[in-house]
Amino acid sequence: MRAHPAVGDCLLALSLLFVDLLVLLSQARQHHGQPWYVALPLDVAMVAPVAFRRKYPQVTAYVILVLSVPHSALQLGIGSATASCVALYTMVVYVGRRQAALYVVAQLAVAVLQMWARWAPGITLIIIVLIFALCWVLGEFVGARQAYHAEVEARLHLLETERDQAGRIAVAEERGRIARELHDVVAHAVSVIVVQADGASYALRSDPAVAERAVRTISDTGRQALAELRRLLQVLRNEEVTREPRIPQPTAESLEDLAGRVRAAGVPVELSIEGEMTGLPAGVSLGVYRIVQESLTNTLKHAGPGARAQVRVRRAENLVDVEIVDDGAGKARALVPAPDLPGGNGLIGMRERAHLFGGILQAGPCPGGGWRVHATFPVRLDP
Structure with a gap:
Protein backbone atom coordinates (compact mmCIF):
# COMPACT_ATOMS: atom_id res chain seq x y z
CA MET A 1 0.00 0.00 0.00
CA PRO A 121 -32.14 18.51 15.31
CA GLY A 122 -29.10 20.53 16.42
CA ILE A 123 -27.39 17.47 17.87
CA THR A 124 -26.64 16.38 14.31
CA LEU A 125 -24.56 19.54 13.73
CA ILE A 126 -22.61 18.85 16.91
CA ILE A 127 -21.85 15.32 15.75
CA ILE A 128 -20.74 16.62 12.36
CA VAL A 129 -18.43 19.17 14.00
CA LEU A 130 -16.91 16.49 16.22
CA ILE A 131 -16.32 14.18 13.26
CA PHE A 132 -14.70 17.00 11.27
CA ALA A 133 -12.54 17.85 14.29
CA LEU A 134 -11.42 14.23 14.55
CA CYS A 135 -10.53 14.18 10.83
CA TRP A 136 -8.62 17.44 11.23
CA VAL A 137 -6.59 16.14 14.17
CA LEU A 138 -5.86 12.90 12.35
CA GLY A 139 -4.74 14.85 9.29
CA GLU A 140 -2.48 17.07 11.41
CA PHE A 141 -0.86 14.01 12.98
CA VAL A 142 -0.24 12.25 9.67
CA GLY A 143 0.92 15.48 8.01
CA ALA A 144 3.43 16.13 10.79
CA ARG A 145 4.65 12.55 10.54
CA GLN A 146 5.13 12.86 6.79
CA ALA A 147 6.91 16.21 7.20
CA TYR A 148 9.21 14.62 9.76
CA HIS A 149 10.05 11.73 7.44
CA ALA A 150 10.63 14.17 4.57
CA GLU A 151 12.99 16.21 6.75
CA VAL A 152 14.86 13.08 7.80
CA GLU A 153 15.22 11.96 4.19
CA ALA A 154 16.41 15.44 3.18
CA ARG A 155 19.02 15.42 5.94
CA LEU A 156 20.16 11.94 4.98
CA HIS A 157 20.51 13.06 1.39
CA LEU A 158 22.45 16.12 2.55
CA LEU A 159 24.72 13.95 4.69
CA GLU A 160 25.36 11.63 1.75
CA THR A 161 26.16 14.63 -0.45
CA GLU A 162 28.50 16.06 2.18
CA ARG A 163 30.14 12.67 2.60
CA ASP A 164 30.68 12.38 -1.15
CA GLN A 165 32.01 15.94 -1.25
CA ALA A 166 34.34 15.24 1.66
CA GLY A 167 35.54 12.14 -0.17
CA ARG A 168 36.26 14.16 -3.31
CA ILE A 169 38.14 16.77 -1.27
CA ALA A 170 40.16 14.06 0.45
CA VAL A 171 40.98 12.50 -2.92
CA ALA A 172 42.03 15.88 -4.31
CA GLU A 173 44.22 16.56 -1.28
CA GLU A 174 45.79 13.12 -1.53
CA ARG A 175 46.46 13.64 -5.23
CA GLY A 176 48.06 16.99 -4.48
CA ARG A 177 50.23 15.40 -1.79
CA ILE A 178 51.27 12.60 -4.12
CA ALA A 179 52.02 15.13 -6.87
CA ARG A 180 54.28 17.08 -4.51
CA GLU A 181 56.03 13.91 -3.40
CA LEU A 182 56.53 12.77 -7.00
CA HIS A 183 57.94 16.16 -7.95
CA ASP A 184 60.39 16.20 -5.06
CA VAL A 185 61.54 12.63 -5.61
CA VAL A 186 61.84 12.79 -9.39
CA ALA A 187 63.39 16.27 -9.50
CA HIS A 188 66.04 15.41 -6.94
CA ALA A 189 66.88 12.01 -8.40
CA VAL A 190 67.03 13.22 -12.00
CA SER A 191 69.17 16.24 -11.07
CA VAL A 192 71.66 14.05 -9.23
CA ILE A 193 71.71 11.51 -12.05
CA VAL A 194 72.27 14.18 -14.72
CA VAL A 195 75.11 15.81 -12.77
CA GLN A 196 76.76 12.46 -12.08
CA ALA A 197 76.32 11.33 -15.68
CA ASP A 198 77.99 14.50 -16.94
CA GLY A 199 80.87 14.02 -14.49
CA ALA A 200 81.26 10.38 -15.46
CA SER A 201 81.39 11.24 -19.15
CA TYR A 202 84.25 13.72 -18.53
CA ALA A 203 86.19 11.41 -16.22
CA LEU A 204 85.60 8.20 -18.13
CA ARG A 205 89.04 8.19 -19.82
CA SER A 206 91.10 10.44 -17.60
CA ASP A 207 90.01 9.08 -14.20
CA PRO A 208 88.09 5.79 -14.38
CA ALA A 209 87.82 5.60 -10.58
CA VAL A 210 85.88 8.86 -10.44
CA ALA A 211 83.69 7.71 -13.29
CA GLU A 212 83.03 4.45 -11.45
CA ARG A 213 81.98 6.33 -8.30
CA ALA A 214 79.69 8.54 -10.37
CA VAL A 215 78.05 5.53 -12.01
CA ARG A 216 77.62 3.92 -8.58
CA THR A 217 76.00 7.10 -7.30
CA ILE A 218 73.67 7.08 -10.31
CA SER A 219 72.72 3.49 -9.56
CA ASP A 220 72.07 4.16 -5.86
CA THR A 221 70.09 7.31 -6.59
CA GLY A 222 67.98 5.51 -9.17
CA ARG A 223 67.21 2.66 -6.77
CA GLN A 224 66.21 5.06 -4.01
CA ALA A 225 64.01 7.01 -6.42
CA LEU A 226 62.35 3.82 -7.64
CA ALA A 227 61.70 2.70 -4.06
CA GLU A 228 60.04 6.02 -3.18
CA LEU A 229 58.04 6.06 -6.42
CA ARG A 230 56.86 2.50 -5.71
CA ARG A 231 55.74 3.60 -2.24
CA LEU A 232 53.80 6.55 -3.67
CA LEU A 233 52.15 4.43 -6.35
CA GLN A 234 51.08 1.89 -3.74
CA VAL A 235 48.92 4.60 -2.19
CA LEU A 236 46.81 4.43 -5.34
CA ARG A 237 46.54 0.63 -5.19
CA ASN A 238 44.70 -0.34 -2.04
CA GLU A 239 45.02 -4.08 -2.63
CA GLU A 240 48.78 -3.95 -3.00
CA VAL A 241 49.13 -1.70 0.04
CA THR A 242 47.40 -4.29 2.23
CA ARG A 243 49.54 -7.15 0.94
CA GLU A 244 52.98 -5.54 0.86
CA PRO A 245 54.82 -3.76 3.68
CA ARG A 246 55.07 -0.02 3.29
CA ILE A 247 58.46 1.64 2.93
CA PRO A 248 58.93 4.33 5.59
CA GLN A 249 59.03 7.94 4.41
CA PRO A 250 62.19 9.96 4.89
CA THR A 251 62.35 12.21 7.96
CA ALA A 252 64.46 15.03 9.31
CA GLU A 253 66.78 12.39 10.74
CA SER A 254 67.73 11.46 7.14
CA LEU A 255 69.24 14.88 6.34
CA GLU A 256 72.79 13.54 6.74
CA ASP A 257 72.17 10.95 4.02
CA LEU A 258 70.61 13.59 1.80
CA ALA A 259 73.57 15.95 2.26
CA GLY A 260 75.94 13.09 1.48
CA ARG A 261 74.20 12.32 -1.79
CA VAL A 262 74.31 15.97 -2.83
CA ARG A 263 78.00 16.17 -1.94
CA ALA A 264 78.58 13.09 -4.06
CA ALA A 265 76.77 14.86 -6.87
CA GLY A 266 79.37 17.63 -6.79
CA VAL A 267 77.90 20.36 -4.57
CA PRO A 268 79.68 20.87 -1.23
CA VAL A 269 77.02 20.97 1.48
CA GLU A 270 77.62 22.19 5.01
CA LEU A 271 74.95 20.74 7.29
CA SER A 272 74.31 22.11 10.76
CA ILE A 273 71.65 20.56 13.01
CA GLU A 274 70.89 22.04 16.42
CA GLY A 275 68.66 20.08 18.71
CA GLU A 276 67.19 16.61 18.46
CA MET A 277 65.18 15.79 15.33
CA THR A 278 63.64 12.74 16.96
CA GLY A 279 60.10 13.01 18.26
CA LEU A 280 58.91 15.47 15.63
CA PRO A 281 55.41 14.95 14.18
CA ALA A 282 55.63 12.83 11.04
CA GLY A 283 54.27 15.56 8.76
CA VAL A 284 56.65 18.21 10.08
CA SER A 285 59.62 15.88 9.85
CA LEU A 286 58.79 14.95 6.27
CA GLY A 287 58.20 18.61 5.41
CA VAL A 288 61.63 19.61 6.73
CA TYR A 289 63.25 16.84 4.69
CA ARG A 290 61.39 17.70 1.49
CA ILE A 291 62.13 21.44 1.74
CA VAL A 292 65.83 20.78 2.20
CA GLN A 293 65.74 18.24 -0.63
CA GLU A 294 63.99 20.60 -3.02
CA SER A 295 66.31 23.49 -2.14
CA LEU A 296 69.45 21.40 -2.71
CA THR A 297 67.95 20.07 -5.94
CA ASN A 298 67.47 23.66 -7.14
CA THR A 299 71.09 24.36 -6.19
CA LEU A 300 72.16 21.42 -8.33
CA LYS A 301 70.09 22.61 -11.28
CA HIS A 302 70.50 26.40 -11.13
CA ALA A 303 73.44 27.42 -8.94
CA GLY A 304 76.09 26.63 -11.53
CA PRO A 305 79.57 25.15 -11.16
CA GLY A 306 81.52 25.81 -8.01
CA ALA A 307 78.47 26.63 -5.90
CA ARG A 308 78.33 25.75 -2.24
CA ALA A 309 75.29 25.23 0.00
CA GLN A 310 74.72 25.67 3.71
CA VAL A 311 71.86 23.94 5.51
CA ARG A 312 70.96 24.97 9.05
CA VAL A 313 68.21 23.18 10.94
CA ARG A 314 67.46 24.32 14.47
CA ARG A 315 64.87 22.91 16.80
CA ALA A 316 63.75 25.32 19.49
CA GLU A 317 61.12 24.74 22.13
CA ASN A 318 58.08 25.42 19.95
CA LEU A 319 59.37 25.53 16.39
CA VAL A 320 61.74 24.09 13.84
CA ASP A 321 63.75 26.62 11.82
CA VAL A 322 65.17 25.59 8.45
CA GLU A 323 67.50 27.71 6.32
CA ILE A 324 69.19 26.74 3.06
CA VAL A 325 71.61 29.19 1.42
CA ASP A 326 73.77 28.76 -1.66
CA ASP A 327 76.26 31.14 -3.28
CA GLY A 328 75.92 30.19 -6.92
CA ALA A 329 74.63 32.15 -9.95
CA GLY A 330 74.00 35.17 -7.79
CA LYS A 331 73.76 37.70 -10.58
CA ALA A 332 71.33 35.71 -12.70
CA ARG A 333 69.07 34.76 -9.81
CA ALA A 334 69.20 38.19 -8.20
CA LEU A 335 67.10 39.50 -11.06
CA VAL A 336 64.05 38.06 -9.31
CA PRO A 337 62.42 41.14 -7.70
CA ALA A 338 60.71 39.89 -4.55
CA PRO A 339 61.43 37.31 -1.85
CA ASP A 340 57.87 35.91 -1.83
CA LEU A 341 57.52 34.62 -5.35
CA PRO A 342 54.83 32.57 -7.06
CA GLY A 343 57.61 30.22 -8.17
CA GLY A 344 57.47 26.99 -10.04
CA ASN A 345 56.09 23.68 -8.89
CA GLY A 346 58.96 23.13 -6.48
CA LEU A 347 58.58 26.45 -4.69
CA ILE A 348 54.80 26.10 -4.61
CA GLY A 349 55.16 22.62 -3.11
CA MET A 350 57.56 23.89 -0.43
CA ARG A 351 55.23 26.74 0.49
CA GLU A 352 52.24 24.36 0.69
CA ARG A 353 54.16 22.01 2.95
CA ALA A 354 55.01 24.85 5.30
CA HIS A 355 51.49 26.31 5.32
CA LEU A 356 49.95 22.87 5.87
CA PHE A 357 51.44 22.80 9.38
CA GLY A 358 50.99 26.49 10.13
CA GLY A 359 54.53 27.40 9.09
CA ILE A 360 56.00 30.16 6.95
CA LEU A 361 58.31 29.88 3.95
CA GLN A 362 60.33 32.63 2.29
CA ALA A 363 62.49 32.17 -0.77
CA GLY A 364 64.47 34.63 -2.82
CA PRO A 365 67.90 35.96 -3.82
CA CYS A 366 70.45 36.91 -1.21
CA PRO A 367 71.77 40.51 -1.18
CA GLY A 368 75.30 39.41 -2.05
CA GLY A 369 74.27 36.79 -4.58
CA GLY A 370 73.02 33.27 -4.32
CA TRP A 371 69.66 31.99 -3.14
CA ARG A 372 68.08 31.60 0.28
CA VAL A 373 65.16 29.49 1.47
CA HIS A 374 63.91 29.98 5.01
CA ALA A 375 61.06 28.00 6.62
CA THR A 376 59.69 27.74 10.13
CA PHE A 377 57.39 25.04 11.48
CA PRO A 378 55.54 25.45 14.78
CA VAL A 379 55.69 22.22 16.70
CA ARG A 380 54.99 20.94 20.20
CA LEU A 381 57.60 18.99 22.07
CA ASP A 382 56.47 15.47 22.77
CA PRO A 383 56.23 14.69 26.50
Missing part, protein backbone atom coordinates in the same frame (compact mmCIF):
# COMPACT_ATOMS: atom_id res chain seq x y z
CA ARG A 2 2.89 2.37 0.74
CA ALA A 3 4.68 1.48 -2.46
CA HIS A 4 1.49 1.97 -4.52
CA PRO A 5 -0.78 4.44 -2.67
CA ALA A 6 -3.18 4.69 -5.62
CA VAL A 7 -4.04 1.02 -5.09
CA GLY A 8 -4.99 1.73 -1.50
CA ASP A 9 -7.19 4.67 -2.56
CA CYS A 10 -8.94 2.48 -5.13
CA LEU A 11 -9.57 -0.21 -2.50
CA LEU A 12 -10.99 2.45 -0.17
CA ALA A 13 -13.32 3.70 -2.92
CA LEU A 14 -14.45 0.15 -3.70
CA SER A 15 -15.10 -0.50 -0.01
CA LEU A 16 -17.35 2.59 0.23
CA LEU A 17 -19.14 1.57 -2.94
CA PHE A 18 -19.67 -1.93 -1.56
CA VAL A 19 -21.28 -0.54 1.61
CA ASP A 20 -23.56 1.74 -0.43
CA LEU A 21 -24.54 -1.19 -2.64
CA LEU A 22 -25.49 -3.15 0.46
CA VAL A 23 -27.67 -0.21 1.53
CA LEU A 24 -29.20 -0.11 -1.95
CA LEU A 25 -29.99 -3.84 -1.85
CA SER A 26 -31.50 -3.51 1.61
CA GLN A 27 -33.74 -0.66 0.46
CA ALA A 28 -34.77 -2.64 -2.63
CA ARG A 29 -35.84 -5.63 -0.49
CA GLN A 30 -37.94 -3.35 1.68
CA HIS A 31 -39.46 -1.81 -1.46
CA HIS A 32 -38.48 1.72 -0.67
CA GLY A 33 -35.65 3.99 -1.68
CA GLN A 34 -34.50 5.28 -5.02
CA PRO A 35 -34.50 3.31 -8.30
CA TRP A 36 -31.27 1.48 -8.99
CA TYR A 37 -30.63 3.37 -12.23
CA VAL A 38 -30.54 6.59 -10.15
CA ALA A 39 -28.84 5.32 -7.03
CA LEU A 40 -26.11 3.18 -8.64
CA PRO A 41 -24.59 5.90 -10.89
CA LEU A 42 -24.72 8.40 -8.03
CA ASP A 43 -23.05 5.94 -5.67
CA VAL A 44 -20.28 5.32 -8.19
CA ALA A 45 -19.83 9.03 -8.83
CA MET A 46 -19.75 9.70 -5.08
CA VAL A 47 -16.88 7.34 -4.27
CA ALA A 48 -14.91 7.54 -7.53
CA PRO A 49 -13.08 10.80 -6.62
CA VAL A 50 -11.60 9.08 -3.55
CA ALA A 51 -9.32 7.09 -5.88
CA PHE A 52 -7.70 10.36 -7.08
CA ARG A 53 -7.48 12.16 -3.73
CA ARG A 54 -3.65 12.12 -3.55
CA LYS A 55 -3.08 13.27 -7.11
CA TYR A 56 -5.72 16.01 -7.15
CA PRO A 57 -6.58 16.62 -3.47
CA GLN A 58 -8.25 20.02 -3.74
CA VAL A 59 -10.28 19.28 -6.88
CA THR A 60 -11.32 15.91 -5.48
CA ALA A 61 -12.46 17.47 -2.20
CA TYR A 62 -14.76 19.99 -3.83
CA VAL A 63 -16.16 17.40 -6.27
CA ILE A 64 -17.03 15.25 -3.25
CA LEU A 65 -18.61 18.27 -1.57
CA VAL A 66 -20.86 18.91 -4.59
CA LEU A 67 -21.85 15.26 -5.04
CA SER A 68 -22.53 14.81 -1.34
CA VAL A 69 -25.55 17.12 -1.56
CA PRO A 70 -27.74 14.88 -3.79
CA HIS A 71 -26.27 11.71 -2.34
CA SER A 72 -27.17 12.61 1.26
CA ALA A 73 -30.46 14.17 0.23
CA LEU A 74 -31.55 10.90 -1.41
CA GLN A 75 -30.17 8.91 1.55
CA LEU A 76 -28.19 6.53 -0.61
CA GLY A 77 -25.76 5.37 2.13
CA ILE A 78 -22.70 6.41 4.07
CA GLY A 79 -20.61 7.22 0.99
CA SER A 80 -21.20 10.98 1.16
CA ALA A 81 -20.36 11.30 4.87
CA THR A 82 -17.29 9.02 4.69
CA ALA A 83 -15.98 10.57 1.48
CA SER A 84 -16.37 14.05 3.00
CA CYS A 85 -14.30 13.01 6.02
CA VAL A 86 -11.63 11.49 3.75
CA ALA A 87 -11.60 14.69 1.67
CA LEU A 88 -11.08 16.87 4.76
CA TYR A 89 -8.29 14.61 6.00
CA THR A 90 -6.64 14.78 2.55
CA MET A 91 -6.86 18.58 2.48
CA VAL A 92 -5.11 18.87 5.85
CA VAL A 93 -2.34 16.42 4.91
CA TYR A 94 -1.62 17.33 1.29
CA VAL A 95 -2.84 20.91 0.74
CA GLY A 96 -2.50 22.99 3.88
CA ARG A 97 -4.33 24.42 6.88
CA ARG A 98 -5.66 27.52 5.17
CA GLN A 99 -7.32 25.66 2.28
CA ALA A 100 -8.52 22.96 4.70
CA ALA A 101 -10.12 25.62 6.92
CA LEU A 102 -11.97 27.08 3.92
CA TYR A 103 -13.11 23.60 3.00
CA VAL A 104 -14.42 22.99 6.54
CA VAL A 105 -16.41 26.22 6.35
CA ALA A 106 -17.91 25.12 3.02
CA GLN A 107 -18.80 21.70 4.43
CA LEU A 108 -20.41 23.18 7.52
CA ALA A 109 -22.38 25.62 5.39
CA VAL A 110 -23.70 22.77 3.24
CA ALA A 111 -24.52 20.70 6.32
CA VAL A 112 -26.39 23.62 7.95
CA LEU A 113 -28.42 24.18 4.77
CA GLN A 114 -29.29 20.49 4.54
CA MET A 115 -30.31 20.39 8.21
CA TRP A 116 -32.40 23.53 7.79
CA ALA A 117 -34.14 22.03 4.76
CA ARG A 118 -34.95 18.83 6.69
CA TRP A 119 -35.60 20.46 10.05
CA ALA A 120 -32.96 18.17 11.57
